[in-house]
Amino acid sequence: MIRLKNIYKAFGSLEVIKDISLDINYGDVVSIIGPSGAGKSTLLRCINCLEIADQGEMQIGDYHININKMTKSDIQWIRRNTGMVFQGFYLFNNKTVLQNITEGLIVVKKVKKNEAKKKALKMLEQVDLLEKKDCYPSSLSGGQQQRVAIGRALILEPKILLFDEPTSALDPELVNEVLVLIKKLAGQNQTMLIVTHEINFAKNVSDRVCFMDQGTIIEEGPAIEVINNPKNKRTQQFLDALKH
Numbered sequence: 001m002i003r004l005k006n007i008y009k010a011f012g013s014l015e016v017i018k019d020i021s022l023d024i025n026y027g028d029v030v031s032i033i034g035p036s037g038a039g040k041s042t043l044l045r046c047i048n049c050l051e052i053a054d055q056g057e058m059q060i061g062d063y064h065i066n067i068n069k070m071t072k073s074d075i076q077w078i079r080r081n082t083g084m085v086f087q088g089f090y091l092f093n094n095k096t097v098l099q100n101i102t103e104g105l106i107v108v109k110k111v112k113k114n115e116a117k118k119k120a121l122k123m124l125e126q127v128d129l130l131e132k133k134d135c136y137p138s139s140l141s142g143g144q145q146q147r148v149a150i151g152r153a154l155i156l157e158p159k160i161l162l163f164d165e166p167t168s169a170l171d172p173e174l175v176n177e178v179l180v181l182i183k184k185l186a187g188q189n190q191t192m193l194i195v196t197h198e199i200n201f202a203k204n205v206s207d208r209v210c211f212m213d214q215g216t217i218i219e220e221g222p223a224i225e226v227i228n229n230p231k232n233k234r235t236q237q238f239l240d241a242l243k244h
């Protein structure tokens with residue numbers, strides 16, 4: 001399982017993550033919803049060590065880390081074992097779709113080129129983009145680019161895949177193809193933590209939903225319960241405001 005314990009992060013005097021604890025079982029999908037500025041992106045970035053939290057503990061499988069005593073090799077281990085998909089794709093624009101997918105295998109995992117290519121072709125089938133393998137990202141739609149980004153993260157076999165508003169930059173008609181892919185991964189028991197504003201999707205795909213506000217997880221529970229029947233007033237207000 002993946003366990004966050006008492007995670008704390010401030011930028012100067014601004015406390016952005018205040019004592020967050022969260023357990024995610026392997027194979028589970030957990031979504032985080034909440035207003036802009038709540039600290040959702042920062043939390044994901046701390047899990048992936050793109051940002052280093054100030055305090056707390058992390059456990060991924062048998063690997064325990066006390067953030068205060070984190071070494072360079074801990075950070076490397078975390079980055080290798082967690083994957084991140086961003087709102088803005090961040091593909092390598094000077095590389096083809098296939099090269100985007102093989103890059104991590106070759107550079108990070110030191111897989112031989114031939115082997116990497118074989119695996120990447122399989123991955124492209126999985127994200128339904130095999131016919132685009134020799135295209136450059138700029139010739140793809142946003143939805144296709146995001147599916148490449150998902151394939152690129154997935155091929156490194158992360159113990160958890162983190163999504164930061166994966167559909168927020170997409171034109172409305174392209175949102176669905178990305179959600180369908182994430183739903184398929186959920187069906188394959190890929191462990192995922194998803195920050196999203198797509199409330200119906202969150203309800204549909206997640207085992208659990210967390211509502212986050214002002215650096216704290218205010219409410220957490222089974223997806224249907226939190227979204228259909230929130231107990232906390234702030235969760236209620238947030239969900240009500242989305243309906244209007």
Ligand SMILES: Nc1ncnc2c1ncn2[C@@H]1O[C@H](COP(=O)(O)OP(=O)(O)O)[C@@H](O)[C@H]1O
Nearest residue numbers: 011014016034035036037038039040041042043
């Ligand atoms: N690198 C940073 N330096 C200073 N403040 C930051 C930094 N990153 C985020 N913040 C601040 O932390 C708060 C939470 O941001 P963020 O995690 O992006 O929230 P969310 O993703 O929920 O919208 C915001 O007030 C934001 O301005």
Ligand SMILES: [Mg+2]
Nearest residue numbers: 040041042164
């Ligand atoms: Mg954010």
